[in-house]
Amino acid sequence: MGATVGFFVGFAAVSLFGPTVKHLQQAAGLSAGLAGLLISIPNLTGSLLRIPFSAMCNRDGGRLAFLILLITAAVGLAGIWGLLAFVPDRLGKLFPLLLVFGALGGAGIATFSVGISQTSFWYPQKTQGSALAAYAGIGNIAPGLFALLLGMLIPVIDLAYSYLAWLVFLLLGIAAYWVLGRNAPSFQLERAGLSRTEACAEARRHHGQDIFPKGNTLHVLQESAKLWQTWALVFIYFTTFGGFMALTGWLPKYWSSCWGFDVARMGMLTALFSITASIIRIGGGPLADRLGGEKTALGSLALIALGAAVMTRAANVQQAVGGIVLLALGMGVGNAATFKLVPQEVPHAIAGASGWVGGLGAFGGFVIPNVLAAFLTNGDAGDRGYATGYWTFAVLAAAAALLVLAMHASRLRRERTARFVDS
Numbered sequence: 001m002g003a004t005v006g007f008f009v010g011f012a013a014v015s016l017f018g019p020t021v022k023h024l025q026q027a028a029g030l031s032a033g034l035a036g037l038l039i040s041i042p043n044l045t046g047s048l049l050r051i052p053f054s055a056m057c058n059r060d061g062g063r064l065a066f067l068i069l070l071i072t073a074a075v076g077l078a079g080i081w082g083l084l085a086f087v088p089d090r091l092g093k094l095f096p097l098l099l100v101f102g103a104l105g106g107a108g109i110a111t112f113s114v115g116i117s118q119t120s121f122w123y124p125q126k127t128q129g130s131a132l133a134a135y136a137g138i139g140n141i142a143p144g145l146f147a148l149l150l151g152m153l154i155p156v157i158d159l160a161y162s163y164l165a166w167l168v169f170l171l172l173g174i175a176a177y178w179v180l181g182r183n184a185p186s187f188q189l190e191r192a193g194l195s196r197t198e199a200c201a202e203a204r205r206h207h208g209q210d211i212f213p214k215g216n217t218l219h220v221l222q223e224s225a226k227l228w229q230t231w232a233l234v235f236i237y238f239t240t241f242g243g244f245m246a247l248t249g250w251l252p253k254y255w256s257s258c259w260g261f262d263v264a265r266m267g268m269l270t271a272l273f274s275i276t277a278s279i280i281r282i283g284g285g286p287l288a289d290r291l292g293g294e295k296t297a298l299g300s301l302a303l304i305a306l307g308a309a310v311m312t313r314a315a316n317v318q319q320a321v322g323g324i325v326l327l328a329l330g331m332g333v334g335n336a337a338t339f340k341l342v343p344q345e346v347p348h349a350i351a352g353a354s355g356w357v358g359g360l361g362a363f364g365g366f367v368i369p370n371v372l373a374a375f376l377t378n379g380d381a382g383d384r385g386y387a388t389g390y391w392t393f394a395v396l397a398a399a400a401a402l403l404v405l406a407m408h409a410s411r412l413r414r415e416r417t418a419r420f421v422d423s
Contacts (some may be wrong), residue, residue, distance in 0.1 A: 133285020242364015
């Protein structure tokens with residue numbers, strides 16, 4: 001419960017600039033490339049910080065890491081509000097400072113991998129898919145919800161006060177996590193004075209915990225990095241979750257610039273994508289538990305490729321909305337399937353693998369918007385540039401599917417070898 005609350009308030013930073021980028025672009029005189037950078041900068045820090053902070057969970061369970069990241073995000077959001085409230089006419093000159101505060105605000109995004117590790121220690125492996133999908137799915141609703149709320153608030157209370165309202169909500173969320181956030185039983189027992197060995201034995205016997213920390217922070221990162229499966233999962237998650245983050249930030253610009261929608265309508269359509277992907281992720285966990293992570297991942301990647309193809313051909317709003325919904329379905333299910341595969345492929349270093357996968361995978365949220373912006377600045381301008389950019393997702397989905405098939409073949413070989421040794 002606590003991890004879900006913390007992730008929900010922190011992850012809203014995915015939409016830190018997306019719903020307001022058109023206003024900021026006009027106020028600061030930004031090019032399409034700089035606007036793309038502004039949208040993606042929170043995702044850069046939010047992605048890279050996942051690696052060390054997720055691995056920290058192996059030592060302290062996650063609560064401390066959560067609080068550090070959420071407080072850092074609050075500092076960044078307060079800085080953005082200060083610029084908008086007190087020096088709105090100097091945003092062009094202060095653009096580097098706006099990027100710095102955006103990077104700090106993006107720290108909240110890094111709570112995802114911390115929560116994955118913290119939640120993984122609470123639940124047995126057989127229910128990991130469902131537990132992690134519920135955690136991530138509920139938290140993933142935040143960007144779309146905040147894009148919708150900002151779209152409603154900005155015409156009423158202006159840009160600066162909209163960010164101030166968000167800051168107040170984040171501070172309340174930090175207080176809620178302080179009260180509700182708890183580490184798994186073994187960490188609590190160890191903090192109470194038991195040795196790690198004693199704490200793990202007690203947690204297994206009396207609390208049902210069956211996943212435990214192994215090694216120190218550097219060790220779990222090193223062990224997980226040695227496996228090619230970790231890097232395959234990074235790329236798959238780059239496609240599904242990085243793509244989700246990228247589109248959540250990019251879609252407000254797409255709907256406003258390509259279709260001419262106002263801030264309220266573009267917020268509603270961005271929320272449609274984000275909330276659909278989040279809700280379907282909750283159902284994707286049990287689906288992955290039942291069908292297996294590999295089959296579920298392949299199906300989700302097929303939906304992403306189909307949705308991308310629809311977007312490249314969309315001739316009207318209805319077709320564009322249909323393509324976005326397909327992308328949302330594919331990315332939501334794919335996100336759940338990926339973290340079903342993490343404990344299956346890297347069972348001895350889950351915290352380290354979660355850091356690599358969650359961190360570098362989410363790096364797509366920084367890279368992809370800049371790739372999409374490049375289609376607008378390299379001679380493929382206007383609606384055609386927006387449409388052509390969506391081929392990016394089709395290419396990523398095809399490459400990710402090949403990696404899923406490779407992991408499946410590798411698993412079958414391991415199982416055949418194990419049966420041969422046993423016989």
